[in-house]
Amino acid sequence: MRIVIAGGSGFIGQKLTELLLAKGHSIVILTRKDRSATDSISYVKWLEQGANPEKELGDVDAVINLAGVSINNGRWNANHQKEIYESRMSATAELLRIMTALPKQPTVLINASAIGIYPASFDARYTEESTARATDFLAKTVSDWEENARKVEEHSVRVVTMRFGVVLGNTGGALPLMVLPYKLFVGGTVGSGKQWVSWVHVKDVARSILFAIEHSNISGAVNVTSPVPVRMRQFGQTIGTVLHRPHWFPVPSMIMRIVLGKKSTLVLEGQQVIPTVLMQEGFEFMFPSLHDALEDLLVINKMKDFIF
Template sequence: MKIVIAGGSGFIGRKLTNILLSKGHEIVILTRKDKKSSGNVSYVKWLEKGTSPESELKNADALINLAGVSINDGRWNANHQKQIYDSRMAATDELFRIISLLDKKPSVLINASAIGIYPASKSAIYTEDSVETANNFLGKTVYDWENKAKQVEAQAIRAVFMRFGVVLGNEGGALPLMALPYKLFVGGTVGSGEQWVSWVHVMDAVRAIVFALENDNLRGPVNVTSPSPVQMKDFGKTIGSVLHRPHWFPVPSFVMKLVLGQKSALVLEGQLVIPKVLKDEGFQFKFPSLNSALTDLLTKK
């Protein structure tokens, strides 16, 4: 297949590209930077004045949209929040413009999303059937992003919204910062420790995207989380156990709020999210337990 990836040079996008290449697909990566194409990977500039990416995307079979300013970088002040929101809306609008100009439409749009759409709770269990929406910045961003991407269905294109949990990997995401205190022997429970962490190993996240690409039954929201979420206190204890480091130095909520501002909600609040759609469709997690995921990521060279 000819697969177009927006955001293909990011944390998830790089690993996704490698897997799709190993399966023999042709990859087109939409980028703002000048990059030289090689082999089965070509780079096409977009979202810059004077660019016309549609001329290079004829006969595309699938679109994967991972584009957007990272929620992990920077402090969540008003300007950064606007960048996070606007970048996602602008990228999706541009994909729609491109699609409208293609004679042959792609069969599927796989759009990144996040479990931040669900309200924080210590007791609720969320699946893709849950209709509650978080009344905060991240909840609104995800809700609006999914609703915008859903409009592609009007052109008979299958739409899938990959609601990523806390993606664990060594090259990005939350894990390097979460593991650092333990490596320095000052790891401990963050906040109350009762908040849920619905996590997923980055390779399972990437494999889930490929699964959605290849499985026509998948449409709408898909929770991309492991089948075994844990509370923050147990997440920390598992990091300590895998690294053979103590888990004893608690970090009070007010300290996280002081350091991170509104972004502290990412670690002080959480949701218990179950990947019901993936499980029902027979997806097999390579790293179903936190111990297996952290052992793979933190102990292998």
């Protein structure tokens, strides 16, 4: 297939590109920078004055939208929140304009989203059929993002909104910061420890995106999380076990709020989210177990770097 990726140079985008190339697909990455094409990847300028990507893309089978300012970088002050929100809305609007301007419509749009759309809860268990919605900044952002992406359904394009959980990887996402205290021998429970962490290995994120492209019966919301979420206390204990480090130094909620501000909700609050759609469609997770996922990211990959 010929697949267009917006946000292809990001944490998830890089891992996804590796997978798609390994499967023999042709990749076009939308970019604001001048970049030279390779044998397998083409780069097309967009979101710049005078850019007309629709004239360069040709026939496209699928479009993946991962574009937007990272929620992990910087404090969530008013300006940063505005950048996070507007970057997603403007990029999606432009992407939909490009898609509808193409001579031939792509068959599917895969649009990123997040499980932050569900309210934080110690007890609730959310699937794609859950109608409860949070009302905070992140929930509004992803809710509006999904709504805007679905507008292209009017042009007979299948839309899948993939609600990512806490994506674990050793080159980005939340894991490097979560692991750092343990490497310094001061790791411990963050906040109450009762909050849920619906995590997922970045390799399974990439694989689930390709799975959604290949399975035309999948549409609408898809939770992209491990089928085995854990509470924060267990998450920290598992890091300690994998790294052979103690889990003893608690981090009070108040400290996290002082250090991270509003962004502290990402670690102090959580949701128990189940990937029902993926499981019903037969998707097989490479890393359903947190221990195995962390061992792959923190131990096996480190050993490979040492050996080679």
